[in-house]
Amino acid sequence: MLHDGATIEAGARALHPDWRDGDTLIAALDENARTHGTTVAIRERDRGIWQEWTWGQYRDLVLEQAAGFEAAGLKAGDIVLVIGDNRANLYVAMLAVIALRAVPSPAYSEVAPEELAGQIRREGIRFAIAEDQEQVDKLLVVREGVPELATIAYDDPRGLKGREPPGVVALEALLAKGRERLTREPALRDDLLKRAGVHDVAVLLHSSGTTGAPKGIPLKHGHVLSGVRNAAAAGYFREGEVHMAYLPMAWVGDFLFSLAAAITLRFVVAIPERQETAQHDLREIAPTIYFSSPRAWSNMLTRVQVGMEESTWLKRGLFEHFVPFAVELERRRLEGREPSALKRLRWQIGRLLVFGPLLDQLGLSRVERPYTAGEAIGEDVFLFFRALGLNLRQFYGQTENCALAVAQGAGDLQLHTVGRPFPGIEVRIDETGEILMRGDNVFDGYHGDEAASAKALDRGWLRTGDAGQVEPDGQIVVLGRVSEVVHTASGTRYIPTYIENRLKFSPYIRDVCVVGRGRPSLAAIVCIDFEAVGHFAQENAVSYTSYADLSQKPEVYDLVERTIATLNKRLPDGLAITRFVNLHKEFDPDDGEVTRTRKLKRDVIDAHYAPIVEALYAGAGEIAFEARVAYETGAEGVLKRDLALRTVGVGRAAA
Structure with missing residues (x-):
């Protein structure tokens, strides 16, 4: 449990002496309902029609849902899995969980069952909230190996209503029970509004998991409210914004924009009908x-x-x-x-x-x-x-500091910097070149991982893990991950992400992994952008049948080589990319090669593509690569692909 007694409470109060009792998201929601009760808070497109809820209705739904959850056995300190795309009812459910002093723990909607099972086991989850039948089915598979997952509440009734398996219940049914409770118990309403405290955990988010299992990152009410207010003081937010909620609910940005900032500053949160219609709905929403x-x-x-x-x-x-x-x-x-x-x-x-x-x-x-x-x-x-x-x-910013720490100003930004710290945020660079931050928006430690917490927090300072520098005018320059600083055989120092990000500036490159640790030069494993390169092929009469086929076309190799050659001219001596391969597929989170936020898992990539890397440095012109594939049935197979390997400056692109 994340709420574990007076000792931790006292320590938290000493750490954040400026936090005020009763300063919570639930209190802010109630304030909005009392002072702007008829103003629209949420809009959601459903079957082409925009549905609206006012602040008064929003608060009442949260309280009814909270009363229903409590009747179903949810208790303070319980961690509740939330999975699905952006839906108004899921936001209501998360706030209802928070009102009960329980903790929502959102997961990415496309996460595989085995990853989901790991999260449920690590966090002792016995209650889950799912968007629809697809997510419920996934959780039922998980429950076969994790029977502690006792209750699954769902939003979308299609395919489920009237045919619920044991332990599966509609959010709507729990909402109705909660409404009945509030009618029978008039004092419960005020009780639910006042239970949460500023030192309670408001959400349990997760690190990207690039080097292992994702770490739980508890953010308290005080953390997220401090982050929002710091950003507002810097002119980053203002009251009454119109915001489109389409970011993954498991990402810190969605929680901060769609819930914390939206409630604190009374945003109108507009939710597209589906992820696939987000760009179309964006025009109707016209956000500010x-x-x-x-x-x-x-x-x-x-x-x-x-x-x-x-x-x-x-x-x-x-x-x-x-x-x-x-x-x-x-x-x-x-x-x-x-x-x-x-x-x-x-x-x-x-x-x-x-x-x-x-x-x-x-x-x-707008x-x-x-x-x-x-x-x-x-x-x-x-x-x-x-x-x-x-x-x-x-x-x-990072999840550990609510992602609200540094931003470019409206009038004095520079292309190579990320801006200045927000009011309330201190930044310094330590002797190793790492960026450290301190402020009330910085979390207090990882969930259940004291060793990782001690490594990340140094006397109140957050070690961001990023190398950087401060310009004379106070603007911050981020160079890359400290842990990814590596050296070539000659001892030349480089940060792969710095080079990779600049290669991805090209619309034709979706992902790339630069290798070269202990090698005489750098090489690159490139994943082309299928849409952009496909359009290039169409415009240049290059025929192809699939991603794998397109990636191996000589014209596409020329295209990628020109991008690499252009970047090479701007890289320091000894850091030119001399060899590359166009991979036959994209890096895939289901294969463990990237995280759900598409950060590279280098150890997995190194293992998967070791033969390709060796062939690149051996000077080979091609390789017959055997790739293992997993089918939906669970069966595994092997696909053989002939991949071209090219030396930069030798192909037709350099002619």
Whole structure:
């Protein structure tokens, strides 16, 4: 259990003396219901129609659901699994769990049953909340090996209502029981509103698990509220934002945006009908704040470029005339050179004819605070969206500090930095070059892992695990993971993620793993972006039948080689990528090669592709690679692929 007595409570109070009793998400939700009860809090698209709930209705649903959960046996300190895509009822259920001083522990919706079983065992979970029949079926499989999972509550009734297996119950049924309890027990309402405390854990999130099983990261009410208020003080959030909830519920960003910030600052949270319709629904939602990963921004740019190539000659001509001009204008502005009045007028004409209509088509016409985080964003992508008039900015943080720690300012950002710390956040660089942070948003330690906690926290300072530096003007530069600093055979120091992120600036490269530890030079295992490279193939009359076939086309190798050769010119001496292979498949989280957030698991990749790496350094021109595959039936097989290996600067791309 995460709530384990007066000793821990006293220690927490000493650690966070400025936290106020009663300062919780539930109290903030109640305040919104009392002062803005008829204002819309949540909108969700269902079968094409937008359903709405006011703050008053939101609070009442949370209390009814909490009363129903308690009647079903949920107790303070219990950890509750939550799995599914973004749904209003799942957010209500998470807050109901929090009101009972229990702890929601969200999992990624596509997580495999064996990973789910590991989470359930580690956290002693006996109560789960699932979105639909697909997730319930997965949990029933898990329950065969983990019988402690006694209760599974579901949201979507399709395929389940009236045919529930033992231990499976509808959220709607528990809600009805809770409503009856509140009618019979008038005092229960106020009791539920006041149970949670500022030092209670509000959510149990998880590390990416790149080097082993994911670690549980408990974030208390005080942590998340401090993070939101620090961000608001820095101008990162404002009251009354319109936010689209489409990020994975297991990711810290969704909890902070869709629940913590939304409740604290009264956002209108709009939920798309499905993940597949998110981009379509975005235009109807027209958010004022929008966060997306660098990969998603890059994909959006690719869609724009593809759309322009297939557009009319007039639209294509206007795009090609105004966009390069606006990009160069933005580049000069970031260098401190303000445009002349004539250039500003030309940009305004471009906004009227091109930029405004394009942003409206993308659903970004009302966005005032667009953000990106998670990894470095390509300079071309960053400048493109800023050139359109979006004040796109990067932020930097980890789950351990509520992901709200450092962000670029609205008016003084630089391309190579992630910005300055928010008010309330202290940052320093230790003698090894690691970035350390301190503030009330920094967590107090991992769940059930004292050794990992002691390693991560040093007298109140969070060791971020990232190498970095502070510029003279106070802006932070992030270089990469400290643990990933490696050396070539000559002793040249490099950080693979730094190089990999810059290769992924290309729309044609989805993933890449750079190898070279103890080797004479660097090599790369490349996973092409199927959509972008597929479009390239279509435009250049390159026929193909599958991802594997496309990846091995000489024209595609030329394309990737040009990207690598361009980056090589900017890398320090001794760090050029000399050899590469286009893999026949993408790195797959189900194969253990990447995490659910697509961070590389290098030890797994090293093991899976050891023959390819050896062939790269042996100078071979191709390899017959045998890949093990797992089928849905559980059977395993072997696929043989002939993969080309290329030396950079020798192929046709360098001619």
